[in-house]
Amino acid sequence: MAVKITAILFTLIGIALAVGGGQLVLLDGSAYYLICGLGFILTAVLLFLRLAIALRVYAVLILASLVWAVWEVGFDWWQLGPRGGVIILLGIWLLTPWIRRPLGFSSPTGMRYGASSTPLALAVVIAIAVAIFSMFIDPLDQSGELPEQSVAAAPAMGGDVPPGEWHQYGRTPYGQRYSPLDQINVENVANLQEVWRYRTGDVKRPDDVGETTYQVTPLKVANTLYLCTPHNLAIALDATTGQEKWKYDPNSGMNPDRQHQTCRGVSYYRDQAAPGTPCAERVYLPTSDARLIALDAANGEVCASFADNGTLHLETGMQYNPAGYYYSTSPPAIAGNKIIIGGAVNDNYSTQEQSGVIRAYDVNTGQLIWNWDSGNPTQTQPLQPGQTYTTNSPNSWSVFSIDEELGLVYIPLGNQVPDQLGMGRSENVEKYSSSIVALDLNTGADRWVRQTVHHDLWDMDVPAQPVLLNLTMPDNTVVPALVGPTKQGDIYVLDRRTGEPIIPVTEEPAPGGAIPEDHTAPTQPTSALTFKPQPLREKDMWGITMFDQMVCRIRYHQYNYEGRYTPPSLKGTIVYPGNFGTFNWGSVAVDPERQVMFGMPTYLAFTSRLVPRAEIPPKGQDEKGSEQGLNRNEGAPYGVYMGPFLGPLQIPCQAPPWGYVAGADLRTGKIAYMHRNGTVYDMTPLPLPFKVGVPGIGGPMITKGGVAFLGAAVDNYLRAYNLTNGRELWKARLPAGGQATPMTYAIDDGRQLVVMVAGGHGSVGTKPGDYVIAYALPR
Incomplete structure (x- = not known):
């Protein structure tokens, strides 16, 4: 009976592989699955006939599969496993007495002997040995070390921030995410312990939008932490104990039309001209209903002298203004008595989106000083009554960065909606879309622009705060530099005075083949310092088993794909790097002394498929435009279906690793190391600690002690790494997803604390929460 059931199973497997493998061959894919399916069917026939040669045939199938797998992917265990797992398990089953005895023979004395197992057992042992061997090597790991010596004796960090404080989102206006504290170092970081935990009370609600996320980096001024929550509560905590000092609720409501419900941070300001008076120290809170509110840092009360009784209404000047479609998710920048703010729009919902205008207000009064609209860039004087900003610019x-000495504010710009349709864009849009722009701090006039994608059809916004530092070049000249991470994986290292490259940028040929109404740029820029992935190949397709891997191979050939910048299509296109990008809003951390960077490149392919307007179904409740699902693009001739490139089991079709930690030398432009980051512990029904290298979204922070801190990955941990070599030194289990950027500061008793917010991320599916947690070394 066991032999018969096994034969039926082998027949079904063989048919599935032969049918799928035949389809793959017709798509000019690998013939392996067709051949393997025929091998299973032949083994099944021999089992039905109860012939012992079935075991030998299957032994040949195991060895042939092993040779093919190693030829395709080398000794990468995560790639070998899906190719051979099912085959080896079935080989072990065929070695059991229940199969071997019916295939054997009876002696003249009546004894029953099983069929010879030697060839099959040898094949199974060889395959298992190769699997075990591959577990101890990682062919995709890049080992190396960053230079440890300090290049700049007195590095420029931007602003006047005491060493033990953290005044802006990236600590200073330079956005370095670097702390000069060194009490916590590579030798003792493993001893970190939790010292306090605070819960905001702002938890995910049943009526929340899908992308409800907790991405805040707290600020630390004197002995107070300032932070916000996804539903825009502003909170002040005692930095030593974590006890709440005050809490303010702006009552921003629950509009289901919002695409995001998040807050990345608040902004702090001290009026040097009015010390000791009410509201001399302020916290500015952006809200998801398009307000900017000024609060007294001492008690959380509204500063009525600012704008309209303490509130700026950011929808002012917009031609179209449906509620819920425009707001600021990031903290504004403050410098030169100005508060400068942009805004997010609901991506890919309509061609009548609000303007992407950048505005500077008097930080004390809220009076508009200048406005820079990329759709009308020369009119920076405040609009006159009745005028409106350019729709959908x-x-x-x-987050912005500022160099007050140069008088420049650096803006990471996004793309015009719809992201995947480029016809009809204006000359200004073609110039400024997906670029880094330097604006004059006093007038708003643009001083230079560096475009990172030409005619962007892939949602490749510049997503990250540019990082500023002064680079000491090999000839000992010092150049004011800007480091700009991008979704497509390039790291632009520019002279921040002019926008000219310090590390070379070249134009490379790009794929064509846009829809007839559109076009593609013939070339695209690429920085010599780049984390762009190698183009996907069929052999890079992945799955838990050989079956879903085969399906992913078929899907790979069914989509359009010619590498990075393959244009959107009606057939469907693989977008790689995908819409989450190689880097996102978490940016990178830079050590201005050693002049090196630490980041978390992520690799997750997406797909996009254009849909003619007539074929778009009636509007559904959850279709507001996002990274996943149907993006309607109202007013455009096409909508677009978008989402991660997933297999039948809803895991990525591309093989891991999907996430790394990486270090690069900014003086040479060389990548020193890349290591898999994160486990599948929180991605699978069982808590498996397999270090696959998982996706993440969030940012790093580094310290003078040579330690880099990073949460971000989709397993719920905060980790510490050796900045020099990228090796993990410590980790702490978080009670929720850690998709925020950590920060560090010192308190009065001399201790250095590290603070991490754990609240999860709706789009990546991590556990929601409302935690603020502090860690320190034992007393």
Whole structure:
């Protein structure tokens, strides 16, 4: 009976592989699955006939599969496993007495002997040995070390921030995410312990939008932490104990039309001209109903002298203004008595989106000083009553950086909606879309622009705060530099005075083949310092088993794909790097002394498929435009279906690793190391600690002690790494997803604390929460 059931199973497997493998061959794919399916069917026939040669035939199938797998992917265990797992398990089953005895023979004395197992057992042992061997090597790991010596004796960090404090989103206006504290170092970081935990009370609600996320980096001024929550509560905590000092609720409501419900941070300001007076120290809170509110840092009360009784209404000047479609998710920048803010729009919902205007207001009064609209860039004087900003001009939803000495504010700009359709874009949009722009701090006039994607059809916004530092070149000249991470994986290292490259940028040929109404740029820029992935190949397709891997191979050939910048299509296109990008709003951390960077490149392919307007179904409740599902693009001739490139089991079709930690030398432009980051512990029904290298979204922070801290990955941990070599030194289990950027500071008793917010991320599916957690070394 066991032999018969096994034969039926082998027959079904063989048919599935032969049918799928035949389809793959017709798509010019690998013939392996067709051949393997025929091998299973032949083994099944021999089992039905109860012939012992079935075991030998299957032994040949195991060895042939092993040779093919190693030829395709080498000794990468995560790639070998899906190719051979099912085959080896079935080989072990065929070695059991229940199969071997019926295939054997009876002696003249009546004894029953099983069929010879030697060839099959040898094949199974060889395959298992190769699997075990591959577990101890990682062919995709890049080992190396960053230079440890300090290049700049007195590095420029931007602003006047005491060493033990953290005044802006990236600690200073330079956005380095670097702390000069060194009490916690590579030798003792493993001893970190939790010292306090605070819960905001702002938890995910049943009526929340899908992308409800907790991405805040707290600020630390004197002995107070300032932070916000996804539903825009502003909170002040005692930095030593974590006890709440005050809490303010702006009552921003629950509009289901919002695409995001998040807050990345608040902004702090001290009026040097009015010390000791009410509201001399302020916290500015952006809200998801398009307000900017000024609060007294001492008690959380509204500063009525600012704008309209303490509130700026950011929808002012917009031609179209449906509620819920425009707001600021990132903290504004403050410098030169100005507060400068952009805004996020609901991506890919309509061609009548709000303007992407950048505006500077008097930080004390809220009076508009200048406005820079990429759709009308020369009119920077405040609009006159009745005028409106350019509808649907490229916006900036991320964080700005400022160099007050140069008088420049650096803006990471996004793309014009619809992201995947480029016809009809204006000359200004083609110039400024998906670029880094330097604006004059006093007038708003643009001083230079560096475009990172030409005619962007892939949602490749510049997503990250540019990082500023002064680079000491090999000839000992010092150049004011800007480091700009991008979704497509390039790291632009520019002279921040002019926008000219310090590390070379070249134009490379790009794929064509856009829809007839559109076009593609013939070339695209690429920085010499790049984390762009190698183009996907069929052998890079992945799955838990050989079956879903085969399906992913078929799907790979069914989509259009010619590498990075393959244009959107009606057939469907693989977008790689995908819409989450290689880097996102978490940016990178830079050590201005050693002049090196630490980041978390992520690799997750997406797909996009254009849909003619007539074929778009009636509007559904959850279709507001996002990274996943149907993006309607109202007013455009096409909508687009978008989402991660997933297999039948809803895991990525591309093989891991999907996430790394990486270090690069900014003086040479060389990548020193890349290591898999994160486990599948929180991605699978069982808590498996397999270090696959998982996706993540969030940012790093580094310290003078040579330690880099990073949460971000989709397993719920905060980790510490050796900045020099990228090796993990410590980790702490978080009670929720850690998709925020950590920060560090010192308190009065001399201790250095590290603070991490754990609240999860709706789009990546991590556990929601409302935690603020502090760690320190034992007393």
